[in-house]
Amino acid sequence: MLRTHADVLVIGAGVAGSAAAMHLAELGAGSVVVVDPDLAGIRSSSERNAGGVRATWWQRVNIELCAASIAFLRAHGSEVGFRPLGYLWLYGPQLWDRAAGHVALQRALGQEIELLAPAELGDSWPEIDRLDGIAGATFSPMDGLVNANAVKELYRRRARAAGARFLDRRLVVGVERDGARARGVRLRALGDEAQALASLAGVPVEGEPEFIECGQLVNAAGPWAASVAELIGTPVPCRAVRRQVSTFRCRDVDLSRYGMIVDTTGCYFHHEGGDLILAGYSPVGDPSGYRFDYDGRAFFESEIWPRLAARMSGMDRLQYEGGWAGLYELSPDNSALVGRVQGSANVYEVHSFSGRGVMQSYAAGRALAELMVHGRFDTIDASALAGARFAAGTLQLEELHI
Numbered sequence: 001m002l003r004t005h006a007d008v009l010v011i012g013a014g015v016a017g018s019a020a021a022m023h024l025a026e027l028g029a030g031s032v033v034v035v036d037p038d039l040a041g042i043r044s045s046s047e048r049n050a051g052g053v054r055a056t057w058w059q060r061v062n063i064e065l066c067a068a069s070i071a072f073l074r075a076h077g078s079e080v081g082f083r084p085l086g087y088l089w090l091y092g093p094q095l096w097d098r099a100a101g102h103v104a105l106q107r108a109l110g111q112e113i114e115l116l117a118p119a120e121l122g123d124s125w126p127e128i129d130r131l132d133g134i135a136g137a138t139f140s141p142m143d144g145l146v147n148a149n150a151v152k153e154l155y156r157r158r159a160r161a162a163g164a165r166f167l168d169r170r171l172v173v174g175v176e177r178d179g180a181r182a183r184g185v186r187l188r189a190l191g192d193e194a195q196a197l198a199s200l201a202g203v204p205v206e207g208e209p210e211f212i213e214c215g216q217l218v219n220a221a222g223p224w225a226a227s228v229a230e231l232i233g234t235p236v237p238c239r240a241v242r243r244q245v246s247t248f249r250c251r252d253v254d255l256s257r258y259g260m261i262v263d264t265t266g267c268y269f270h271h272e273g274g275d276l277i278l279a280g281y282s283p284v285g286d287p288s289g290y291r292f293d294y295d296g297r298a299f300f301e302s303e304i305w306p307r308l309a310a311r312m313s314g315m316d317r318l319q320y321e322g323g324w325a326g327l328y329e330l331s332p333d334n335s336a337l338v339g340r341v342q343g344s345a346n347v348y349e350v351h352s353f354s355g356r357g358v359m360q361s362y363a364a365g366r367a368l369a370e371l372m373v374h375g376r377f378d379t380i381d382a383s384a385l386a387g388a389r390f391a392a393g394t395l396q397l398e399e400l401h402i
């Protein structure tokens with residue numbers, strides 16, 4: 001059996017694991033190794049998201065992590081395809097007062113937010129001509145859209161340049177502990193992509209056994225973080241839920257000068273590139289588990305189209321193109337877990353971003369690396385995201401969740 005050593009072993013090479021590896025290597029954590037059954041990330045959330053980045057959250061820690069990450073993405077705009085086109089969010093009467101009530105905190109933390117009455121929408125978004133159910137709107141011009149794959153590749157390039165290694169076709173299947181310390185992980189070296197994808201759908205797979213001894217261990221396994229936490233021996237109350245998005249063409253509406261638009265119904269959409277528009281919606285009751293089947297035209301026709309047509313007359317006629325399903329990694333309060341795993345001396349976690357992983361990845365990775373290398377948060381305080389909060393009752397609840 002192949003045996004090797006890493007000062008830091010990161011499980012999972014999505015945006016979270018790649019960002020953590022970059023910061024760890026750049027902060028001098030020693031030898032950093034990242035393992036993943038599929039570095040291409042075919043089933044990872046980092047390849048299946050909508051690419052929106054915004055800082056208009058309700059909890060201070062989420063605003064701060066997003067703001068710091070967006071500042072980085074903006075500074076590397078040409079590399080990550082950052083489109084600083086803002087977020088327009090339309091609210092119904094049930095949420096409007098509460099959403100407007102959080103604007104003071106967002107502004108105090110440096111965010112520009114405009115509050116809009118329904119009648120004002122036509123000045124800048126004339127396509128939104130069906131105003132039923134809109135009580136108010138916010139526009140946050142500092143937010144935007146990115147190419148999440150390019151973000152991940154940027155992190156990986158920098159991580160590699162600082163000495164980190166990424167090992168493909170490696171599935172973690174066990175964690176060896178000495179009391180509160182993780183000694184290392186047992187892996188299976190997988191043969192091909194089919195095996196890797198099957199393993200991520202929960203199918204047991206064979207492969208050459210390997211062991212990597214480690215000084216510190218990071219769970220960055222995204223929607224699979226709960227399974228990895230079980231292997232570590234410290235379960236987390238997180239779960240994976242299927243989310244679907246569709247793409248389509250619309251001859252009568254050009255959204256290319258706008259960023260993300262979120263309807264009162266929770267349906268979100270933006271210009272995807274070329275003549276395509278992307279739209280997503282999260283029906284109540286989407287199944288938990290590792291499901292990647294996309295419901296196709298039926299999803300588009302029942303969940304997307306009626307909501308868009310109810311908002312814009314130009315969307316009465318659409319041409320369906322396609323779509324896909326990916327996984328949200330939900331925690332009980334819809335906020336990520338970042339920090340040292342409770343009860344462990346050398347195990348850390350950065351996962352369960354609950355649909356916010358791209359927009360928080362840079363800052364969450366930085367905060368974790370500071371904690372692991374320096375023993376404290378130096379530039380970004382992510383202490384509110386410690387997993388211990390669920391037992392302590394200090395939840396970081398995000399209700400505006402799409």
Ligand SMILES: Cc1cc2nc3c(=O)[nH]c(=O)nc-3n(C[C@H](O)[C@H](O)[C@H](O)COP(=O)(O)OP(=O)(O)OC[C@H]3O[C@@H](n4cnc5c(N)ncnc54)[C@H](O)[C@@H]3O)c2cc1C
Binds near residue numbers: 356
């Ligand atoms: C439809 C959809 C739309 C979204 N829209 C947005 C958006 O607009 N903006 C935004 O910020 N976020 C969005 N998200 C969420 C975002 O994509 C995720 O929060 C983010 O990608 C999580 O990154 P991650 O690295 O934690 O997880 P992942 O990218 O899933 O990476 C986890 C990795 O762990 C690996 N792994 C799993 N098990 C093991 C194991 N046993 N051993 C080794 N490796 C393992 C997997 O192979 C995978 O590569 C969206 C998600 C979806 C599904």
